[in-house]
Amino acid sequence: MKQLIKLFWKKLSSPSRAAAGLILGMGFTGGILFWGAFNTGMEATNTEAFCSACHAPIVAEVRETIHYSNRSGVRAICSDCHVPHPWTDKIVRKVQASKELVAYAMGTINTTEKFRERRGYLANREWQRMKENDSQECRNCHNFDYMDFSEQGRRSVVQHSTALASGEKTCVDCHKGISHRLPDMHGVEGW
Amino acid sequence: MQKLIAVLLMTGVIAVAQGQDTSDQADAVEAGSTSNGGQASLRGLTQLDVTKKADSFKRIPKDRSPYVSDYVYQPPLIPHRIRGYEISTNANKCLSCHSFRNARDAGATKISVTHYGTREGQVLSDVSPRRYFCLQCHVTQSDTALLIENDFKRVDSLR
Numbered sequence: 155m156k157q158l159i160k161l162f163w164k165k166l167s168s169p170s171r172a173a174a175g176l177i178l179g180m181g182f183t184g185g186i187l188f189w190g191a192f193n194t195g196m197e198a199t200n201t202e203a204f205c206s207a208c209h210a211p212i213v214a215e216v217r218e219t220i221h222y223s224n225r226s227g228v229r230a231i232c233s234d235c236h237v238p239h240p241w242t243d244k245i246v247r248k249v250q251a252s253k254e255l256v257a258y259a260m261g262t263i264n265t266t267e268k269f270r271e272r273r274g275y276l277a278n279r280e281w282q283r284m285k286e287n288d289s290q291e292c293r294n295c296h297n298f299d300y301m302d303f304s305e306q307g308r309r310s311v312v313q314h315s316t317a318l319a320s321g322e323k324t325c326v327d328c329h330k331g332i333s334h335r336l337p338d339m340h341g342v343e344g345w
Numbered sequence: 346m347q348k349l350i351a352v353l354l355m356t357g358v359i360a361v362a363q364g365q366d367t368s369d370q371a372d373a374v375e376a377g378s379t380s381n382g383g384q385a386s387l388r389g390l391t392q393l394d395v396t397k398k399a400d401s402f403k404r405i406p407k408d409r410s411p412y413v414s415d416y417v418y419q420p421p422l423i424p425h426r427i428r429g430y431e432i433s434t435n436a437n438k439c440l441s442c443h444s445f446r447n448a449r450d451a452g453a454t455k456i457s458v459t460h461y462g463t464r465e466g467q468v469l470s471d472v473s474p475r476r477y478f479c480l481q482c483h484v485t486q487s488d489t490a491l492l493i494e495n496d497f498k499r500v501d502s503l504r
Contacts, residue, residue, distance in 0.1 A: 219429055307408030307425060312452065332429065336436040345441050 196248065200233035208258055211269055212334055219333045235291045235333065236280070243290075274337035281326055289325035296325070387492055403487040411454075412486050415499055421454070422486035432478055439479045440472065 170177065198204060206213035213232065216222045221230040238244050263269040263276075284291065298318065303311045317323040328344070330336065339345040380393045391397040411424040430438035442451035449455075460476040461469050498504075 309408055309425065309452075331431060331436070335433065336431050338434075339436040339441075344447070345436065 196244075199248070199251075200231075200237060202231050205232040208254070208263060209269075211266055215335050216333050221333050230295070230333075234294070238287070238290060239294050243287075277331075277334075277337045281330060284326040285324060292325040292329070385493075403489050405485045405487050409486070413499075414503055415497070417500065417503070420482035423483050424486055427480075427485055432480065437477065437479070444472070 202213060209232075216232075221235075238247055257263065261268075263272055298314075301314060303315060306314065313323075313328065317327075318325070330342075381390070383390075388397050405426050406424075408425045412422050414421065427439075432439065440456075441447055442453040443456050445455060447453070456472070456476075458468075460472050463469060463473055464475065
């Protein structure tokens with residue numbers, strides 16, 4: 155046994171007979187393969203099908219809203235709004251979401267009734283998240299600087315040119331439930 | 346075998362005759378002995394047993410001044426788009442601007458005090474359930490052609 159360890163250590167400490175180029179090449183290909191697989195795996199958890207495995211009632215609700223069906227054929231799916239786009243933020247969110255696997259195993263929202271019961275909690279958590287990051291996921295597409303107030307309705311102009319422009323409010327403060335039905339809104343600010 | 350063929354032939358003849366019968370009836374209905382008595386209604390001259398093709402949706406202006414009422418006590422029209430506005434047991438999007446509490450901040454028209462009363466005239470502390478479903482009376486406004494030509498005139502006080 156001692157002999158074996160000694161041999162192994164010798165192998166590690168002595169220069170390899172394989173060319174440096176080959177070692178580098180192997181590392182390089184390995185890196186590409188790993189990164190590709192990692193990314194593909196992460197993309198797979200961003201699909202509508204994956205989300206609806208647990209959140210089926212919500213995914214169905216999106217279908218009649220403007221972010222799903224509209225005149226110009228642009229579409230935002232779950233991950234466009236619920237998963238941050240910058241890489242670091244995305245990883246952080248994905249790691250947080252691993253907690254949801256426990257909820258899945260325990261069947262926290264595996265029936266429509268349980269889901270309805272928990273809807274307020276889930277919605278509040280998401281509103282809070284978007285409030286904290288200044289509605290980053292809205293702003294990935296809707297850039298305030300690019301807004302043309304002359305194309306907006308009067309009600310929109312009033313709010314956007316004051317509360318939003320000054321940073322006093324963020325998108326999600328007013329635009330709640332734009333892609334889902336709402337939970338019980340009693341006690342929510344502005345309702 | 347011959348018997349069988351004869352029977353098959355007979356049923357065939359009867360089936361064809363019956364088929365002609367029903368198509369004759371359909372023709373007769375179309376020709377004028379109509380089941381709607383020849384009266385045009387909001388559905389047009391459609392037969393009662395026929396489902397008319399749905400009209401295309403009216404284009405709703407995004408945000409306009411409200412149209413003038415046509416008669417006294419008309420529920421005011423909604424002068425803006427309301428796509429996706431939820432009215433359910435959980436939330437009422439209309440009231441988030443038009444309720445007594447929110448109307449002033451939102452710069453919106455306040456709902457009238459009649460919405461707080463029961464049928465018997467008793468005043469409640471919040472919007473009465475019978476007045477909760479806004480779209481039962483209020484609809485979005487849109488400048489469209491008359492469904493049926495008519496000579497309706499507003500009363501003097503609204504002209």
